[in-house]
Amino acid sequence: MNTFLLEIVTPDHLVFAKQVNSLTVRGIEGDLGILPGHVPLVTPLQVAPMTIKSDAGVTTVAVHGGFIEVHKDKVTVLAESAELPSDIDLERAEAAKERAQRRLQSRGKQDDIDHRRAELALQRAVTRIKVSAGKGQK
Numbered sequence: 001m002n003t004f005l006l007e008i009v010t011p012d013h014l015v016f017a018k019q020v021n022s023l024t025v026r027g028i029e030g031d032l033g034i035l036p037g038h039v040p041l042v043t044p045l046q047v048a049p050m051t052i053k054s055d056a057g058v059t060t061v062a063v064h065g066g067f068i069e070v071h072k073d074k075v076t077v078l079a080e081s082a083e084l085p086s087d088i089d090l091e092r093a094e095a096a097k098e099r100a101q102r103r104l105q106s107r108g109k110q111d112d113i114d115h116r117r118a119e120l121a122l123q124r125a126v127t128r129i130k131v132s133a134g135k136g137q138k
Contacts (some may be wrong), residue, residue, distance in 0.1 A: 004036045006052060008061060008077040015082045016052075016061065023053040023075060032068075034075055041070045047123040049131050062088060062131040064124050073123070087100055090130040099123035 008016040023034040026048035045066050052059045067077035078095060100122035103114070 002036055004034075004038075004042065004052070004072075006077070008079060008082050009076070010066075010079050010081050012081075015079070015084065020052050020054040024052045025052075025063070025077070034068075034070055035087070037072060038070050038075075041068075042070065043068055045077070047127055048056065048090045049127055050077070050082075050114035053059075060131045062124075062127045064127065080112060085131050088128045090129065090132045093125050093132060094125070096121060097129065097133070100125060110135065 003019040003021055006016065006018060006020045007014065021036070025032050025034070026046045027043045028046060029043075032043070043064055045068055047064050050063045052131065054130040062083040062085075063079050064083075066077060066082075069076045071076065074098045078101065100118045104122065105117040
């Protein structure tokens with residue numbers, strides 16, 4: 001067994017469902033590599049690019065939080081949102097990054113909730129830019 005089924009699901013739709021050779025995600029405690037036959041686990045995900053390796057090549061997906069559930073022959077990513085490189089508007093991501101950076105720099109009287117929202121917006125924008133810059137294929 002050198003592959004496993006990977007499904008990436010958001011509340012809106014199924015983003016990805018294919019047999020893959022490996023997967024690298026960023027969990028709460030750092031990067032996590034998944035290979036066929038991995039020990040079962042469930043862990044939260046950070047906002048970060050996810051790298052998928054299959055016989056077709058390498059694909060990168062922008063994942064914006066959620067959870068990963070690993071079983072012996074299937075991995076499910078339940079993401080708050082996830083975007084393939086072809087779904088990312090690079091100009092929009094760059095503009096979102098700039099807005100978030102401005103909000104973080106002008107914190108002043110801003111409360112902690114607005115600050116945290118700006119940090120998350122910046123993380124999502126940077127993740128989109130990284131994924132789009134490589135167009136997800138290597």
